[in-house]
Amino acid sequence: MDRLSYFIIIFVISAFVCPTSSLNVIHQVNRTPLEVKFKNSIVSTRFNPLAEIVRNSEQLALRNCKEIFRWDQWNCPTGDFLQKRTSNILDKEGAFVKALSAAAVIYSSITNCSGNFMECDCKFNVPVEDESQIVKCVDHIISLENLLVGNDNSVNIDTQGYAQLHNSRAGRIAVQRALKHQCKCSGYTSACSIQTCWMLISSFPEITSDIRKMYDHGVKVAIDNSGRVKRNIKREALVYLDNSPNYCVENVIHGWPGMLGGNARDDELQNLLCRETLCRKLCRACGLKVKRERVVKEKPCKCKFYWCCDVQCEKCSELVNEFYCH
Known part of the structure; x- marks a missing residue:
């Protein structure tokens, strides 16, 4: 397993100090859900970590949304993504955006608490490995979830509210499923007298793929007269x-x-046959054919570095393939 692709979340160690809990037995704490809680004074601080988490999560969600839908009719354009996050119209793509945004908030809260913010209740006093990020807030994630993506225990909510909260919860479930539990024994005997446990969380693209499967099996709901x-x-x-x-x-x-006359996702895919096949599939899904054109484009080339600190390039013409739906 490549540890660089995961963030290590240490739950409890011998040097763990937490004012909200006196637990120091690792297996007991690991039965508690992963949680994060910030101090009440966080809102009044000059630098608001919650705002930073939301900012990071928006960029993370948008970037992965574009990647997972790059070969679909709806390829998660930035404007439409932002509109679906706040719109009262909840179509299938809007449901995906809501779930992905909720997952991104939780994921960002975990990664951004890896030493970036000091407003955490629980502190660790342990050596930090170069490849790991030690999470310094691991007490109550439910309070953070309810604050940022809503409390799904509300009683009097309308159809729209029910659907939004359900999709937010689905996003949280995707993050929970991405957590992997690992332990390591140490000590002088074979009885595992000292055990250190931690949680590994998968990369966000893997979480996005999980939510995409939820999207593919999305369900349209209707409400009866009783609500x-x-x-x-x-x-x-x-x-x-x-x-x-x-x-x-x-x-x-x-x-x-629309797709008619549109560039069929001609981007950084270097395999021409693969790109043409994917474009053909994309166009045919709209009842269109794919058209390939060879066009001349100018790109920077023969770049030279001049001390200090300037880079000068020439412009070279290059014949490239572009695909269109027609």
Whole structure:
């Protein structure tokens, strides 16, 4: 396992000091859900870690959304992504955005608490390995979740509120499933007298893939006259209320260009055959054909570095392949 692709979350060690708990037996603490809690004074601080977490989570969610949908009719454009985060219209893609955003908040809270913020209740006093990030706040993540993505224990919520909270919870579940428990024995005997345990969390692209599977099995819900959901919904499934628009067709109101005449995702994919195959699949899904054109583009080349500190490049013409739906 490549440790650089994971963030190490140490739960309890012998040097652990926490004013909210006196537990120092590792296996007991590991039965408690991963939680994070910030001091009440956090809101009044000049630098607000919660705002930083939200900022980081938005960028993380958008970047991974674009990557996971890069070969779909809806490829998570920035404007539409931001609109779906706050819109009252909840289609299938909006449900994905809500779940991914919730997961990104929790993931960012874990990674940003790895020594970046000092407003944590619990502190560690241990050596830090170069490849690991020691999390300094691990007491109550539920309070942070409720603060940032809402409390799903609310009683009087409408259909929209139910769907939003359900999808937020699905995002949290994806993060919980990404946690992996590991322990290491040490001491002078074979009885494992001293045991150090920690949690590994998978990379966020893996979490995004898990939420994409939830999206693929998304369920449209309807509410009966009593205000109850008509069918039982699994906690891991995404729910949506509105049908998705036809992303193959141009929509001026929402700023969606459609697929006709559009560049079929011609980007950094170097394998021409692979790119053409994916473009053909993308265009055919909209009842269109793929068209390949060879065009001349100018790119910087023959760059030279001049001390100090300037880089000068020439412009070279290059013949490249571009694909369009028609």
